[in-house]
Amino acid sequence: MTTPPGDLRPDCRRCAALCCVALPFARSADFAVDKPGGRPCGNLTADDRCGIHADLRTSGYTGCTVFDCLGAGQHVTQHTFGGRSWRDSPDVASSMFEVFPVVRRLHELRWYVEEALGLPAAADLHPALDDAAERLRHLADGTPTDLESCDTDALRAEVTPLLRAASALARTGKRRRRGRRGPVDWAGADRIGARLGGAALRGANLRGAYLIAADLRNADLRGADLTGADLRDADLRGANLFTALFLTPSQLAAARGDHTTTIPARLPRPTHWNT
Known part of the structure; x- marks a missing residue:
């Protein structure tokens, strides 16, 4: 790709x-305060920089980092x-x-x-x-x-x-030509907090799936379609997403991973992941 x-x-x-x-953003686990659209964040400096950029996560602004x-x-x-x-x-x-x-x-x-x-x-x-x-x-x-x-x-x-x-x-395509069973289809499925460690999800349809806080450690997600999948706090340590489809930087940043997580070469590795 x-x-x-x-x-x-x-x-x-x-x-x-x-x-x-x-x-706009609302006070929540992602943002420390409420802010309406069109109003500068209170942490924005006069030179258009974030005054707490290095400490966003510890200051309650995880949403900004993803x-x-x-x-x-x-x-x-x-x-x-x-x-x-x-x-x-x-x-x-x-x-x-x-x-x-x-x-x-x-x-x-x-x-x-x-x-x-x-x-x-x-x-x-x-x-x-x-x-x-x-x-x-x-x-x-x-x-x-x-x-x-x-x-x-x-x-x-x-x-x-x-x-x-x-x-x-x-x-x-290749699986059908070889007569193999089709991949998992969990489009839009609720898998919040699911224990999916080591799951064989290669080529799976995970479009719009809710994978919030799911345990996906060491899961095989190569070729899986992750369009719009909610990966907030999903544990991707050791997971293989090397050829995952339609994965965005925001999705990766919202998940948890480390140096053992294999990601597509086209995507930046989140800076907050443990190295």
Whole structure:
């Protein structure tokens, strides 16, 4: 599988700290306080840096450490608004805050589509996936007005069948040709806290599965489709996710792992995992 394009990776140096201002969060295990959307976080400094960045987890802001804008922050700041900032240009602040999550959703869809384009088994779908990727790029490059009216739910509904078809080809093609039994299908299943240590989940369909706090130590998750799977506090120590499909940096960061966890080469290893 190919490495996602560089524009789908966050570059905080070229962003106006949009994730720290535009997005709301509620006081919970992930955030120490309530914050409405459009209001700067109390930890944000005047130079758009986090004043407690090194201590986010111990300060009650675990949610910040697992968020990944997939490049939406710098795109909105540098491309959509031409380098302007909500600080220096209050007239564009509300539009920036509204557009940021839209571009983030477009980039997430592109992340999945770009990964599907790297699957040899889905070669027959590549022309349609290429078209989808180009359309998503074009939409993300739109004006603020265009983006504010963009229906990302409708786009997801259009793209999802392509991604599911690509996933099925990558996960089950060879097994079916060899007459083997199909992989586990736990799409949307509740496996919260499940004891799945050493589980054979190679090629499994885990789309949207609830794996919160599940014990997945030493599980074989190669080729498993993890689109939207909730991996918060899942124990991935020793697990093999090397060829896992549609896994995002945020999902990995929300889970627990260490140096024995095998992850796809295209993804960064969470800095808070034990080494």
